[in-house]
Amino acid sequence: MNKWIAVDWGTSSFRAYLVQNNQVIDNIISKDGMKFIKQIDFETIFIKLIEKWLIKGQLIQVLASGMLGARQGWFEAPYEIAPCNLKNIKFISPIVNDQRFTLKIFSGISQISEPDVMRGEETQVAGFFYDNPSFKGSICLPGTHSKWIKVDNSYIEKFKTFMTGELFEVISKYTVLKHSILSEDIDKNEFVKSVDIILKNPENIGSALFQLRADDLINSQGNIIYQSRLSGYLLGLELLGSAEFWENKNIVLIGNKVLVELYSFVLKNKVTSIKECISDEMVLKGLKLFKDKIIN
Amino acid sequence: MNKWIAVDWGTSSFRAYLVQNNQVIDNIISKDGMKFIKQIDFETIFIKLIEKWLIKGQLIQVLASGMLGARQGWFEAPYEIAPCNLKNIKFISPIVNDQRFTLKIFSGISQISEPDVMRGEETQVAGFFYDNPSFKGSICLPGTHSKWIKVDNSYIEKFKTFMTGELFEVISKYTVLKHSILSEDIDKNEFVKSVDIILKNPENIGSALFQLRADDLINSQGNIIYQSRLSGYLLGLELLGSAEFWENKNIVLIGNKVLVELYSFVLKNKVTSIKECISDEMVLKGLKLFKDKIIN
Numbered sequence: 001m002n003k004w005i006a007v008d009w010g011t012s013s014f015r016a017y018l019v020q021n022n023q024v025i026d027n028i029i030s031k032d033g034m035k036f037i038k039q040i041d042f043e044t045i046f047i048k049l050i051e052k053w054l055i056k057g058q059l060i061q062v063l064a065s066g067m068l069g070a071r072q073g074w075f076e077a078p079y080e081i082a083p084c085n086l087k088n089i090k091f092i093s094p095i096v097n098d099q100r101f102t103l104k105i106f107s108g109i110s111q112i113s114e115p116d117v118m119r120g121e122e123t124q125v126a127g128f129f130y131d132n133p134s135f136k137g138s139i140c141l142p143g144t145h146s147k148w149i150k151v152d153n154s155y156i157e158k159f160k161t162f163m164t165g166e167l168f169e170v171i172s173k174y175t176v177l178k179h180s181i182l183s184e185d186i187d188k189n190e191f192v193k194s195v196d197i198i199l200k201n202p203e204n205i206g207s208a209l210f211q212l213r214a215d216d217l218i219n220s221q222g223n224i225i226y227q228s229r230l231s232g233y234l235l236g237l238e239l240l241g242s243a244e245f246w247e248n249k250n251i252v253l254i255g256n257k258v259l260v261e262l263y264s265f266v267l268k269n270k271v272t273s274i275k276e277c278i279s280d281e282m283v284l285k286g287l288k289l290f291k292d293k294i295i296n
Numbered sequence: 297m298n299k300w301i302a303v304d305w306g307t308s309s310f311r312a313y314l315v316q317n318n319q320v321i322d323n324i325i326s327k328d329g330m331k332f333i334k335q336i337d338f339e340t341i342f343i344k345l346i347e348k349w350l351i352k353g354q355l356i357q358v359l360a361s362g363m364l365g366a367r368q369g370w371f372e373a374p375y376e377i378a379p380c381n382l383k384n385i386k387f388i389s390p391i392v393n394d395q396r397f398t399l400k401i402f403s404g405i406s407q408i409s410e411p412d413v414m415r416g417e418e419t420q421v422a423g424f425f426y427d428n429p430s431f432k433g434s435i436c437l438p439g440t441h442s443k444w445i446k447v448d449n450s451y452i453e454k455f456k457t458f459m460t461g462e463l464f465e466v467i468s469k470y471t472v473l474k475h476s477i478l479s480e481d482i483d484k485n486e487f488v489k490s491v492d493i494i495l496k497n498p499e500n501i502g503s504a505l506f507q508l509r510a511d512d513l514i515n516s517q518g519n520i521i522y523q524s525r526l527s528g529y530l531l532g533l534e535l536l537g538s539a540e541f542w543e544n545k546n547i548v549l550i551g552n553k554v555l556v557e558l559y560s561f562v563l564k565n566k567v568t569s570i571k572e573c574i575s576d577e578m579v580l581k582g583l584k585l586f587k588d589k590i591i592n
Contacts, residue, residue, distance in 0.1 A: 114503070115511040145472070145506060161506040163471060170466040175459060176441070202498040206537035207410070210441060210457040215411040241502035 005053060005101070006287040007064035009046075009074070010120055011035050017284050018053050024284065026053065034067050042074035047098055054100040063287050063295065065106040066120035075103075079110035079117065086126040086154045087293040106290055109156060116161050120283075121147050123290070124254050127282030129154045130289045137250035137272075141279075142259040144169075146238055148245040160245065162238040172230060177209065180216040181230055183223035188265055190225055194232025195239065195266050202240055208233050235266060246271050254282050301349060301397070302583040303360035305342075305370070306416055307331050313580050314349050320580065322349070330363050338370035343394055350396040359583050359591065361402040362416035371399075375406035375413065382422045382450045383589040402586055405452060412457050416579075417443045419586070420550050423578030425450045426585045433546035433568075437575075438555040440465075442534055444541040456541065458534040468526060473505065476512040477526055479519035484561055486521055490528025491535065491562050498536055504529050531562060542567050550578050 006017040012033035018026040028049060037045055047054070054060065069077035075094040090107040108119030121141050128139060129151075136152045144165035150157040172181040198205050212226050212233075239246070246267060253260045253267075254277045264274050302313040308329035314322040324345060333341055343350070350356065365373035371390040386403040404415030417437050424435060425447075432448045440461035446453040468477040494501050508522050508529075535542070542563060549556045549563075550573045560570055 110510070110514055112514065115507050115514050116503075117510045117513055160503045161510070162502045163505050164502075166471045167467075167505075170470045171463075174466045174470060175462045177459075202501075203536045203539070205498075205501070206458045206460075206533040207412075207456045209459050209463075211411050214406070214413045214457070217413055218406060218408065218411050237502040240499045243499070 004061045004063060004291065005050065006284055007050075007062055007068075008066045008120065008123065008283045008287075009034055009064060009068035010066045014049060015280065015283065016050050019284075019288070022288070034070075034073060039072070039074070042068070043096055043098065046074070054098070056100060058100070060101050061295075062101050062103045063106070063291055064103065065108075065123040065283075065287065065290075069105040069108060070119055075105055077105045077107045080107040080122075082109050082111045082159065083155060083157045084109060086122060086129060086156060086289070089122065089126075089290065089294060091290075091294065104295065106287075106294075109159075111159060114160070116159055118147055118149075118159065118161070121149070122156065123286035124277075124279060124282035125149055125151060125156065125286070126154070126289045127284065127286030128252055128254065128277060130285040135250070135252070137252065138245040139252045139254060140242075140245070140263065142253065142255045142263050148242040150245060160242055162241060164234050164238045168231060168234050171209070171234075172227075175209075177213050177226070177230065180213050180223065180226040183227045185224045185227065186231060186262065187224050187228040188262075190228035191232045191235075191262070192266055194229045195236040198233050198236025199240055202237075205233060205237060231262075235263075239266070239270075248272055251275075252277060255279055300357045300359060300587065301346065302580055303346075303358055303364075304362045304416065304419065304579045304583075305330055305360060305364035306362045310345060311576065311579065312346050312349075315580075315584070318584070330366075330369060335368065335370070338364070339392055339394065342370070350394070352396060354396070356397050357591075358397050358399045359402070359587055360399065361404075361419040361579075361583065361586075365401040365404060366415055371401055373401045373403045376403040376418075378405050378407045378455065379451060379453045380405060382418060382425060382452060382585070385418065385422075385586065385590060387586075387590065400591065402583075402590075405455075407455060410456070412455055414443055414445075414455065414457070417445070418452065419582035420573075420575060420578035421445055421447060421452065421582070422450070422585045423580065423582035424548055424550065424573060426581040428571075431546070431548070433548065434541040435548045435550060436538075436541070436559065438549065438551045438559050444538040446541060456538055458537060460530050460534045464527060464530050467505070467530075468523075471505075473509050473522070473526065476509050476519065476522040479523045481520050481523065482527060482558065483520050483524040484558075486524035487528045487531075487558070488562055490525045491532040494529050494532025495536055498533075501529060501533060527558075531559070535562070535566075544568055547571075548573060551575055 003020045008015045014030045014032045016028045017024045068074045077092045091104045110117045139149045141147045146162045146164045149159040250273045252275045260276045299316045304311045310326045310328045312324045313320045364370045373388045387400045405418050406413045435445045437443045442458045442460045445455040546569045548571045556572045
């Protein structure tokens with residue numbers, strides 16, 4: 001029996017893959033993110049989501065990672081503490097009521113000094129090591145909470161989280177800047193210029209935000225300009241704080257296509273080399289790596 | 297006839313004072329902020345608010361400033377451009393339908409380079425000059441949009457706006473930090489320490505925010521600590537960008553008591569001198585100064 005199920009259950013989405021002989025033969029992607037689910041309902045909802053893959057009398061192994069292992073998730077999988085080796089990460093095997101599957105949830109990773117945590121990103125990093133076992137450098141996962149992770153040969157050495165995506169969302173949605181950020185398009189030149197303004201003169205960040213609104217009131221340069229500036233300022237803040245992770249380093253970007261391309265455009269002249277990877281693929285490969293190295 | 301009405305109509309509140317012989321003989325304070333009012337309804341709502349002061353056949357003068365003069369306000373009063381003299385600020389005299397009062401709305405102030413705007417704060421600054429006509433230094437108005445204003449002898453030379461209060465609100469309300477910011481109390485030592493962390497190492501701001509949440513997950517130091525840190529980090533950003541306004545300067549703080557005391561506590565060892573003033577009093581004195589110098 002060489003079928004198994006890989007699951008990435010995050011705050012805002014659910015992804016599962018049915019794997020046979022190392023190939024994905026089916027997948028289920030839904031918006032049933034954890035944040036909408038009560039702790040007591042996880043098993044019922046999980047079964048409803050993947051029921052078509054469950055066969056009575058044929059026990060199938062489910063390997064999962066992500067926020068479902070958080071305290072407010074399905075079952076808590078205690079953090080592994082960095083530095084740590086991804087080939088040797090802890091997992092829990094909670095008992096489920098259904099007789100058709102077993103469940104293993106892999107730990108997230110915490111860092112004591114400086115305090116930081118991740119859940120799910122470590123699986124994507126492991127996914128990169130599946131094909132690049134001896135890589136040494138930094139891996140960046142841009143997004144709601146961007147992570148910069150220093151890695152060496154499947155070890156996570158240290159990492160840092162930036163609330164870049166979440167800050168963009170709340171600033172563009174709930175502050176006075178909402179009147180000026182009505183576009184989703186980016187002017188790449190304005191974007192890179194804005195990143196560099198903050199990188200060169202970090203003291204500007206405090207006033208740059210309101211200036212964006214004032215500039216719109218006085219000069220009305222159009223929403224794309226202001227959208228590009230806000231994005232650039234916030235990425236500038238992130239790059240400022242993560243310089244030790246990318247300056248003169250080989251870096252890997254893992255994320256959705258749009259974000260990875262944007263980060264790549266800004267970083268291409270600042271780093272030694274860049275590889276670009278897509279999140280979904282890395283999650284699946286990460287769970288494969290965990291299965292090969294840890295479970296089997 | 298020496299009665300007149302002073303009005304400060306802002307985004308989230310309405311304040312009016314009935315003045316006779318330079319003394320306030322009555323006042324009206326309400327939550328009828330502009331943001332709840334459609335442009336066409338301003339006059340009706342205004343009359344409803346101050347009706348008890350209006351007497352048929354006795355025309356009374358209303359002098360107003362604040363966001364009611366914005367484009368989305370009652371009538372637009374075009375910006376005065378800084379640098380400018382507060383004793384010589386422009387106003388508009390729009391025609392109202394009611395026969396019992398006349399209306400004058402004073403301009404806000406804009407700055408072309410670097411782009412910035414204010415509406416209402418200039419009146420509070422004028423209020424300070426009412427009693428301190430030859431002051432030279434910087435005036436800070438902490439709040440949702442904190443302003444730092446370089447002044448000299450009733451001239452506004454330049455100014456800078458920081459979204460400190462608004463950032464605190466949206467970050468503590470809508471991001472993952474909301475789980476750690478449940479207190480309204482401040483630990484002053486933690487607060488000052490957090491201000492200095494950002495002032496000394498601005499590159500920390502990007503990761504300091506998420507670290508606050510991670511520290512709570514790992515070390516659970518209690519909500520007062522995290523509330524104090526977030527407040528401190530954001531004030532640190534403001535002070536970083538406003539250093540030219542306060543370093544080795546005489547400064548004046550105008551705001552509500554709590555905020556003025558907090559800013560004063562942080563700034564006392566960093567500036568030459570500090571005066572503390574209360575917003576409400578400064579608005580009224582500012583309109584008195586405008587009346588004395590500009591209208592009469």
